[in-house]
Amino acid sequence: MSDQRSVLTGEHFVNGDWACAEGGLAAGCKFFAGYPITPATEIAERMSKRLPEVGGVFIQMEDEIASMNAILGASWGGSKSMTSTSGPGFSLMMENFGLGIMTETPCVLVNVQRGGPSTGLPTLVGQADMMQARWGSHGDYEVIALAPQSPQECFDLTIEAFNLSESYRIPVLVMSDEVVGHMTEKVVVPKPEDIHLVPRRKPSVPPEEFKAFQPREDLVPEMCTAGEGYYVHVTGLTHNERGYPVVTAEAQDRLVRRLVDKIRLNADRIIRVQEENLADADVIVVSYGISARTAKSAVAMARAKGYRVGFLRLITIWPFPEKRIRELARKVSAFVVPEINFGQIAREVERCAGGRARTIAVTHAGGAIHHPGKVLSVIEEAIRVKSGSGLVEETLVLR
Amino acid sequence: MGALIEDAVIDNETMVERFLRMDRLPHIWCPGCGIGTALRSTIEALADMDIPQEEFAVVSGIGCTARVAGYLKLDSFHTTHGRSIPFATGLKLANPKLKVFVFSGDGDLFAIGGNHFIHAARRNMDLKVICVNNFIYGMTGGQVGCTTPTHSKTSTSPYGNYEPPFNLCFLAAAAGAVYVARWTTFHVRQIKRSVQEAFAKRGFTFIEIISPCPTVFGSRNGFPTGLDMMKYFKANSLTVAGADPRDVEIEMGGKLKVGKFVDNERPSFQDRLSEMWGDLGLEESRIVEAE
Numbered sequence A: 001m002s003d004q005r006s007v008l009t010g011e012h013f014v015n016g017d018w019a020c021a022e023g024g025l026a027a028g029c030k031f032f033a034g035y036p037i038t039p040a041t042e043i044a045e046r047m048s049k050r051l052p053e054v055g056g057v058f059i060q061m062e063d064e065i066a067s068m069n070a071i072l073g074a075s076w077g078g079s080k081s082m083t084s085t086s087g088p089g090f091s092l093m094m095e096n097f098g099l100g101i102m103t104e105t106p107c108v109l110v111n112v113q114r115g116g117p118s119t120g121l122p123t124l125v126g127q128a129d130m131m132q133a134r135w136g137s138h139g140d141y142e143v144i145a146l147a148p149q150s151p152q153e154c155f156d157l158t159i160e161a162f163n164l165s166e167s168y169r170i171p172v173l174v175m176s177d178e179v180v181g182h183m184t185e186k187v188v189v190p191k192p193e194d195i196h197l198v199p200r201r202k203p204s205v206p207p208e209e210f211k212a213f214q215p216r217e218d219l220v221p222e223m224c225t226a227g228e229g230y231y232v233h234v235t236g237l238t239h240n241e242r243g244y245p246v247v248t249a250e251a252q253d254r255l256v257r258r259l260v261d262k263i264r265l266n267a268d269r270i271i272r273v274q275e276e277n278l279a280d281a282d283v284i285v286v287s288y289g290i291s292a293r294t295a296k297s298a299v300a301m302a303r304a305k306g307y308r309v310g311f312l313r314l315i316t317i318w319p320f321p322e323k324r325i326r327e328l329a330r331k332v333s334a335f336v337v338p339e340i341n342f343g344q345i346a347r348e349v350e351r352c353a354g355g356r357a358r359t360i361a362v363t364h365a366g367g368a369i370h371h372p373g374k375v376l377s378v379i380e381e382a383i384r385v386k387s388g389s390g391l392v393e394e395t396l397v398l399r
Numbered sequence B: 001m002g003a004l005i006e007d008a009v010i011d012n013e014t015m016v017e018r019f020l021r022m023d024r025l026p027h028i029w030c031p032g033c034g035i036g037t038a039l040r041s042t043i044e045a046l047a048d049m050d051i052p053q054e055e056f057a058v059v060s061g062i063g064c065t066a067r068v069a070g071y072l073k074l075d076s077f078h079t080t081h082g083r084s085i086p087f088a089t090g091l092k093l094a095n096p097k098l099k100v101f102v103f104s105g106d107g108d109l110f111a112i113g114g115n116h117f118i119h120a121a122r123r124n125m126d127l128k129v130i131c132v133n134n135f136i137y138g139m140t141g142g143q144v145g146c147t148t149p150t151h152s153k154t155s156t157s158p159y160g161n162y163e164p165p166f167n168l169c170f171l172a173a174a175a176g177a178v179y180v181a182r183w184t185t186f187h188v189r190q191i192k193r194s195v196q197e198a199f200a201k202r203g204f205t206f207i208e209i210i211s212p213c214p215t216v217f218g219s220r221n222g223f224p225t226g227l228d229m230m231k232y233f234k235a236n237s238l239t240v241a242g243a244d245p246r247d248v249e250i251e252m253g254g255k256l257k258v259g260k261f262v263d264n265e266r267p268s269f270q271d272r273l274s275e276m277w278g279d280l281g282l283e284e285s286r287i288v289e290a291e
């Protein structure tokens, strides 16, 4: 349980970035390393103020590469650790995000997305790092990424991200966006005793027997901390259960397959979605983050007009709720997917729909959120035109 | 030379077994390579200090030298190329009790990782950095680096290097390291002493160990064996204690100035942090037991 100082129990009127910071603190985060970048800077600023108050350490590093590495080091040093960034910094973190995946190091990385590519739109919204979150580091692996749609969820999902990172020994991504990060709303912070926290899985055997990469039944290994006499070896090289490098195809298969499976086989436990009006739905609007809010009003408008439209909000983006989309694809004629990119998640939906239902990407280059009226017009179009399958893109219509 | 080596070798399988992961031997280093010598002197220093073994942690980047982390029986972290220092920074700040040292190559610490080095030195982060400088990228087969002497040949400077190298000791001193020393792998006792002095200090310390790399550097530059290079070190090393770090650049064929160049005091990152916040209560907040 976190202590009183770390949990500002009560009602606050604050923005999403503030809430990410407070969520981290409530989860027991005691180390933050970061580098200023709009629109994520407020998280670092909040952490620099708050961490010393709760006995933690804030450090502003020389860049995001350093920040990512510092939080990995801090995690092995025994602190729950976190960083935050946006597009350009997210790119810089990718190599060592992979180090965190390979070394199974729990920590949390918040990306408050802005418009890209490159410097793009520093102060304006985007959701175009969703695939970078999935595949941005080299090699093959699975990730966990959550997408908050409100300041309240920034708080809640940052805690959840810490819990998932400890449960699965993996760096977890919180994929926020500029609008959610900068929007001010009510955030309710519960009492410390009402916040569920997943503790680190410490070794259950003495140091002589302990293997830091020996999976338990759920494929996740226990974790020791430096300084406790375990003499752990941690490497980004392909390694065996003891952590020692083994550069063979067999060792690679054993390790990487487990890293993938520990998420894939636990996907049902990890994935969270919000569903509304699916029972009679003919068209389902699938969305996440800030776009889910515009999508939801579009769905309400469509319902008011008597259309049988459902709403599926992805809270967990990765692992992707494949099973659920597959099931739903058998029942509906189309998915409408508004997001602030050119169809990154729509393509996932299309893949899972497998030709059984159409997928219509409601695209947006970034810099603003979708207008609900435009999403509504795509919904109406989806209802009118029943035929066809595969991915259709509705960008041009929407301009 | 004989006397130096004899001294260093007294005993001690026990010492070696205590500090090396014997189950990981044989190591990957080439015959004549100096990394083993640098490691040996470091182990002697660790063994002779009154610090419990579990309090040491070693962090390395990527390269031949960086493989040291995989052989040391300590909490050991073999990170990514150039990133040992920020990783070590997080490790140290999360658990200030740890004696964290970084053991890595010149390319790792000063080319790809150079920015982290100068900032850790500026912060006076409590890290002990040991750099094996073999004048080249060893692991990738001998490319020119930021420490390759002008005119030296490498696989990517086939006509001779047309860039000047970094003077690592000057760089470390200018960036704020409180302890800076340079030795060659010929100076096994001096390395040991420097490592101990570094661990005795608070703040950011830097030890450069010039090392033979007969396979990819020596073979192209007139030192086909490790011994040839050691003879060069022996004949040309000039100990200049307290030399102005500006004056210790390395030129192949010239004198190789070695010694302790900087040994001063200024508040470390941790000192300033505790000055402002007291002990931060970090001890209680660390994840020691499962809750």
Ligand SMILES: Cc1ncc(C[n+]2csc(CCOP(=O)(O)OP(=O)(O)O)c2C)c(N)n1
Binding pocket: B062, B063, B064, B065, B066, B081, B104, B105, B106, B107, B108, B109, B132, B134, B136, B137, B138, B139, B140, B145
């Ligand atoms: C990001 C990245 N770039 C390049 C490499 C390839 N690489 C591996 S080791 C190395 C050079 C190591 O040289 P140095 O640090 O001088 O160590 P040495 O091998 O000489 O001991 C390089 C370039 C890498 N692993 N990662």
